[in-house]
Amino acid sequence: MKYLIIFLFASFIASAQIKKEQLDVMPWPQNLILTEGTFTLTKSFKVNITGAPNSRIFNGATNFLRRLDGRTGLFFDQGFITNTNEVPTAQLQINCVRSGKIELYEDESYLLKIVGNKITINATTDLGALHALETLLQLLQNNNNSYYFPNVIISDFPRFTWRGLMMDVSRHFMPVDVVKRNIDGMAAVKMNVFHWHLVDDQGWRIEMKKHPKLIQMASDGNYYTQEEIKSIVKYADDRGILVVPEIDVPGHGSAILTAYPEIGSKVVTMNSNTIENGKQSAQIETYSVERNAGIFSPTLDPSNPKTYQLLNEFFDEVCPLFPGKYFHIGGDENEGKDWDSNPKIQEFKKKHNLANNHELQTYFTMQLIPMLKKHNKELMGWEEIMTKNMSKDAIIHSWKGVNEGVPAGKSLVDAVKGGYKTVLSNGYYIDLVFGVEDHYTVDPMPSNVTLTDEEKARILGGEATMWSELVTPSTLDSRIWPRTAAIAERLWSDKSVTDINSLRKRLKTISFRLEELGLTHIKSKEALLRNISNNQKNVALEDLSNICEPIKKYSRNKGGTEYQMYSPLTLFADACTPDATDALGFDLAVINYLNNKSVENQIVVTNYLSKWIKMNVDLIQLSNNAPLIQPLLPLSKKLNDLSELLLLKIDKKQNVDPSILNDLLEKCNTKEHADVELAVYNSLKKLVQA
Amino acid sequence: MKYLIIFLFASFIASAQIKKEQLDVMPWPQNLILTEGTFTLTKSFKVNITGAPNSRIFNGATNFLRRLDGRTGLFFDQGFITNTNEVPTAQLQINCVRSGKIELYEDESYLLKIVGNKITINATTDLGALHALETLLQLLQNNNNSYYFPNVIISDFPRFTWRGLMMDVSRHFMPVDVVKRNIDGMAAVKMNVFHWHLVDDQGWRIEMKKHPKLIQMASDGNYYTQEEIKSIVKYADDRGILVVPEIDVPGHGSAILTAYPEIGSKVVTMNSNTIENGKQSAQIETYSVERNAGIFSPTLDPSNPKTYQLLNEFFDEVCPLFPGKYFHIGGDENEGKDWDSNPKIQEFKKKHNLANNHELQTYFTMQLIPMLKKHNKELMGWEEIMTKNMSKDAIIHSWKGVNEGVPAGKSLVDAVKGGYKTVLSNGYYIDLVFGVEDHYTVDPMPSNVTLTDEEKARILGGEATMWSELVTPSTLDSRIWPRTAAIAERLWSDKSVTDINSLRKRLKTISFRLEELGLTHIKSKEALLRNISNNQKNVALEDLSNICEPIKKYSRNKGGTEYQMYSPLTLFADACTPDATDALGFDLAVINYLNNKSVENQIVVTNYLSKWIKMNVDLIQLSNNAPLIQPLLPLSKKLNDLSELLLLKIDKKQNVDPSILNDLLEKCNTKEHADVELAVYNSLKKLVQA
Known part of the structure; x- marks a missing residue:
């Protein structure tokens, strides 16, 4: 029975009309019209290229096919895409009028149509066609058991050259x-x-x-x-x-x-x-x-x-x-x-x-x-x-x-x-x-x-x-x-x-x-944290990294002489990134809570605070076997102290001395520890002042 | 007070005599004698090279220094190590008699001594000295706030050329x-x-x-x-x-x-x-x-x-x-x-x-x-x-x-x-x-x-x-x-x-x-699982990957024609590895429990079983938005069913029909799903037959 419900739900999703807001396309195209229906990918999906393009489109389309295959695990039959127009019946047809030149003001526009069981890309140059393939990859959707593209008409070109x-x-x-x-x-x-x-x-x-x-x-x-x-x-x-x-x-x-x-x-x-x-x-x-x-x-x-x-x-x-x-x-x-x-x-x-x-x-x-x-x-x-x-x-x-x-x-x-x-x-x-x-x-x-x-x-x-x-x-x-x-x-x-x-x-x-392109912006962080934690299970360290950001402008490496070009950039500040994910989540939670102090909204906020209290305990524990965690403890302690008091205020409805609260808050507004700052400070301030 | 205890404990660790069993050196040296005391690393740690080595040792020693710096975050003063004998007072002194030849039967031996505030590496050739530096890196220890080497005398050489x-x-x-x-x-x-x-x-x-x-x-x-x-x-x-x-x-x-x-x-x-x-x-x-x-x-x-x-x-x-x-x-x-x-x-x-x-x-x-x-x-x-x-x-x-x-x-x-x-x-x-x-x-x-x-x-x-x-x-x-x-x-x-x-x-x-060498054997798995889970939080998928191994010998890709050389190797079997970590942990837990059915030992075993039951629920949930998880569900279900029954048997002391139990067990001994096998089967069998 459980399965049945899931399958019914899934097929409901599959047939639901896709909305523009669901599409994670970037850069957003100049013109995008969604129409009803979808194009479902299968093992027999093939690409064919016609016209007079530069040979780069054959490499590009082959790479496209491999990336799509890597995501979907469909084991496409087609191996390499060549210039012999060998699959005239292919579902994806690419036509380029001429070879693109790698220079400014070149025509990079494309027209991408997904209609029924056919995808067509038309472009003046192969450069436009390459852009279309990236858009197509970004259009990929899935339900519980298949991958598909929405039916769509996109005409696109760059604003700047x-x-x-x-x-x-x-x-x-x-x-x-x-x-x-x-x-x-x-x-x-x-x-x-x-x-x-x-x-x-x-x-x-x-x-x-x-x-x-x-x-x-x-x-x-x-x-x-x-x-x-x-x-x-x-x-x-x-x-x-x-x-x-x-x-x-x-x-x-x-x-x-x-x-x-x-x-x-x-x-x-x-x-x-x-x-x-x-x-x-x-x-x-x-x-x-x-x-x-x-x-x-x-x-x-x-x-x-x-x-x-x-x-x-x-x-x-x-x-x-x-x-x-x-x-x-x-x-x-x-x-x-x-x-x-x-x-x-x-x-x-x-x-x-x-x-x-x-x-x-x-x-x-x-x-x-x-x-x-x-x-x-x-x-x-x-x-x-x-x-x-x-x-x-x-x-x-x-x-x-x-x-x-x-x-x-x-x-x-x-x-x-x-x-x-x-x-x-x-x-x-x-x-x-x-x-x-x-x-x-x-x-x-x-x-x-x-x-x-x-x-x-x-x-x-x-x-x-x-x-x-x-x-x-x-x-x-x-x-x-x-x-x-x-x-x-x-x-x-x-x-x-x-x-x-x-x-x-x-x-x-x-x-x-x-x-999927081999970029390491996500997995490198995991490796850096592993080194900092000395190979200990490090959820607490991850949690801290998700609310900390490296200090900004050129405030790190003051005077340019604190670090040399051969200095180890394997520290916590190197693992942290701008736009700390949990900080964004917390910002939203606080806005929602201050708009409407419902039990649900309150729980979301207090869960964060509780998490940071536990994180502090765990970090102290981890630090026993990880010297590189020591410099993070003062910051974690400051957040812990404020979180404890905020929990008293919010959960227990206790009266907390505002001056103590403000004092603890300002301690969280520090850039003195480990070259990072707490990205949750502004939302904490809202909570304190609420 | 909490801090005080930690610090006392830490200094206890630091001064405790290190035992051979603590050392994670591999390959294990031919001769290793631990002596009392340690060598503590500081920012001023330096390396000096004398003798008549091949220039490769200068690159090698510089790389050594950078790796050590990357682990410890000590910001060593020394940048590049050269052949000018420029730091005669350096704590690490390397001497090579002659330039090593890259050929069989070359002398690769070394003598590494860490005594008091001095480390010396003596080797006939720079090849031996390079080996010594790898040993030294493996000898690195730490307590809560510092990094050190144990005092040791190692004389080492290879068994095979x-x-x-x-x-x-x-x-x-x-x-x-x-x-x-x-x-x-x-x-x-x-x-x-x-x-x-x-x-x-x-x-x-x-x-x-x-x-x-x-x-x-x-x-x-x-x-x-x-x-x-x-x-x-x-x-x-x-x-x-x-x-x-x-x-x-x-x-x-x-x-x-x-x-x-x-x-x-x-x-x-x-x-x-x-x-x-x-x-x-x-x-x-x-x-x-x-x-x-x-x-x-x-x-x-x-x-x-x-x-x-x-x-x-x-x-x-x-x-x-x-x-x-x-x-x-x-x-x-x-x-x-x-x-x-x-x-x-x-x-x-x-x-x-x-x-x-x-x-x-x-x-x-x-x-x-x-x-x-x-x-x-x-x-x-x-x-x-x-x-x-x-x-x-x-x-x-x-x-x-x-x-x-x-x-x-x-x-x-x-x-x-x-x-x-x-x-x-x-x-x-x-x-x-x-x-x-x-x-x-x-x-x-x-x-x-x-x-x-x-x-x-x-x-x-x-x-x-x-x-x-x-x-x-x-x-x-x-x-x-x-x-x-x-x-x-x-x-x-x-x-x-x-x-x-x-x-x-x-x-x-x-x-x-x-x-630290850039090898991706750990972080690539995380990226593959991210793809399979369609970027959903995937603890359950990780848990499954830690008890599954790719099917062995050449049983994957039967006949050699199921996959082509351009087929996507981005599947669950590709993310899994031999020596599945949780399987090793479970093996040990079962051995301990069967030796001594103490409450503590029982809890370790049943925690695994409970984890797999929850994992199954979570995987079904994840699979709603991740087609690549679907092929894993039958395997997870089989493990779930057996785990549920084993819990009844172990925790509730219920009488469970052995034939049903055996039947469920044998279903777990499958290689039919997603090119993987359950690495916990043998220990499950022990539990069933106990």
Whole structure:
């Protein structure tokens, strides 16, 4: 009888009309019309491709089939999908008019129809078709015993042409497989630009055959061979993604200058001996690969012809590895200290009528333009490159905001009004470990400024920036995903798609599904907690991790010197993530309870409080055999103390002295323990003040 | 007060004398003497290296430091360890007399002393020093707030010189990072031979610049570039590991013959048309990359000079990629069907006085010896290559046993008596998914045969074989680890080290620690279960996975055609592993209870039974939204029914009809559901029969 009810219930679900709210599609399509009925998947499901697409669609469709098979366990008969139009009767028919080009403004649109027993994808290019396949995977539904797609008509295209993710592989090197799985993640949410920050103070990461000193002296052995770079570019191309390399100059120069100190700007401080010995002219400052985080003074010398000669040679070797049209030359955070203190450079400025260091940097940057032009590349740089003489061909990468003392996105408006194309990253700094909402609400199109259509068209899109001072290959994915999927939606979907609750609900499924690409944002946390708990059963530790978040902005690793680049990022703060899951659940429970103090609503809240009291006891127990848990006990104790008192107040209806309660509450508002903060503080405050 | 007690207890632990039984070292060292006292780790811990070692020890020691830092979170000051003897006062002093060679019989011994505030490692070669560092990592202890090593003197060396792991990357391709992390795992348990099975019916995996057809037609795009191969060989070398490549010929030839059908043995069956058209001589059989598992007939033609010409060219291109002395040419499972039916080959046999196919294969194999000799390589092959005319330089790889209808290890004895060196793999077939005990009890040195010292010396060691018909990059690690650590111990430690309880206890920690190398044997299971449960909280599914094991031997994928090489291995059987953890716990509980039916012992048993009853309810609930759980319900139901009745019998002391009980028990002894079996059956049987 029990079974019968279940089966009846199940078939009820199967035949129920699916609603848009049930679909966990991200980015949300431009147009989506649900119609009645479903398409049920079976073992005989097949794919056929027609038209004149690039061969990447055959790999893409084969990968699609394998992912669908992995989810459903249906054991599809079809193995590899080829270009021989071998299954004209296949249920899924893909037609592409022409081969897609991996460049901006390419047609990425698609039309996906699921009607009756037929699925069709029509796209101008294979890039659109690849997007359609990702949408199709996201449309997958199931009841208790089968998998199906809803009947639907989707016509879709991106709002912005630049939907990027930047990955810094200098501060912490990221092996090839880590890069590739994140490129898969990008493709799954329809991003199309991988900005690869390959050079910074902490390391040069590109194999250089003609300048081997760069990897011998400035990579610690952690670099990509040229073949690996080509394989990553090919991997990205296969997924419709453009790779934009970055060599950050003239600042952030420690690694380059470790290998080539002769093009540095710093003047050697002479002692009397060296001068007496007449060695002045032979003296060169030495540099070393930076181990700390921060802004450092090593800067290339813009007055030295050798600087340009070497950069020209670097570009000659690096540019051919990247078929794309753009090359990012950094240009950020050059404070000019070593320029100011170098008489030769001061003289050079005077000679060339350069009024200040900004003009000097423009002079420098302008020399790079023809070097890149030669390789058919356009220059892109962080917003500091935008000064009055900068070429209008350059793309301005807008990154500064309130943190840097300027209005958010100011440089973006300045750029488009000045005639530059621009990409927004301010607001998309995912390394700040803010919650997803903070990024989702940032739109590249400014709402408070009136722009002409021409100016608007210069806003290419946006880019999430994953700086890697505080991430390793083990934690990188959890800092990128799932939040970057929300940024991807902001850059693809219509401006009106802004419902944060819908986002959070869909993001939960999207995050789960990203795991099938090998991304480790979920399972790496489990491994980190296992290490912290010293392999003890660790529900309590998990519970704590679900209400704690790493401290935000750049408040961790104060001054950049507390941690070195080789420091262990295996701590509790590394296991925790933004948008702590239980904290979101608790927020909702408190809102519901304060709206309606029903018994049911009260129980949900008090269950959390009781859980945290038990958690504290368990953590103390665990800590007996796990030194890494010790630093968490003070925080857990604070939450325990407040929870106990709140239980008295709520459950027992006792009068609790508000000043004691407030005192305990404020103790929970700490960032002093283990580099984390309690993400439940705000809701606790509501409870205390209720 | 609570805190005070904890701290007192903790300091009691810290000062207590450590016992050998507490140490989770594997392989267990040849000599280990514990002395009083401990060495406590602090942030200022440093390493210094002296002597004349190979540079691999500097990487190795740096990796050691990072792993230790990752476990302890101590933020060691020291970044990179170099050869400049820069920290003469370091607490850990490593001295190596000379550079180790990556070859058999090299000195791998070490002496590790931890006394007072000093740790010294003395080794003839850096290979011994690397082993010492792994031992040191395994010696790490902790109390509640600090990490320390016990004072100890260990002098250690391997029992066998060949301690191998074979990885089949043909059936399922394994990406570079998967190979590398498993090489790290090997090094962690002191294994020293990586046998790389690169070619089989299902694919050719080596980039061939002069014969590109092999990868174009027979790899599905899944192959290692020559640069990747070199980087893996270098990676292995850095960890003291020899790489032995295998190209399996003349059988297992589907991939080679897909590219070069002209050297195949199969005769084309002519129809009258082709003969009439006089096209007979131009007709060649076509082959295709195999998608199923099994033994297939495509075999190279030993009578065709082109066969040898091509193989010679293949070896010319492949041999230089591998600096090691050995090349494995397979030679197994050639059933000779295509030889028997080919008149040209029959004629060839007669002409060369070859009595049978074995002699023909020997003829074939003998042609390969000079091809390899040219590159300074010795030939190794599976035991089938050992026939009376085979060169005594060849190494015989013993693999057959009871499964194949011969006594276990027969060929090993035959080989050494026949004057051949040999390596044992029978008994180490980890792809059969047997429990660890089955492998641990197999010793390469036969106990039932008397061998001379010379014959014994020909037994080089053993090799775990990871055939990959039923593994993917996601599940490979869980099929290799942790069981291969037990095989590593068998091959390194003294023959007398055989205590299975000690093994199991140590293996638990070793398995946990292997995770720090990036191995996914633990976390991949969690991800697979997440997929099966459709992202629902899945304690019940985990509980079931902890008492289920994949069905053993080659009973999964019956006939080799149920699954194809592209089939989804994302099922429950893929998530389950040998040595199911809860089953081991239940075994012990039942033994204790049957020895002494105390209330305490009874509760432990009945708690399991109750857990499985609740599990069944929860699984039904989960299955409403997870089709992949449906196939597990019948098994869970059977266990539920028996558990309910056993509870009545044990808890309520009710009389239960033995025949009903036996009937329910036998239903639990099934292999019919979802490719798994209940690992608790034997202990349930004991309970039923008690």
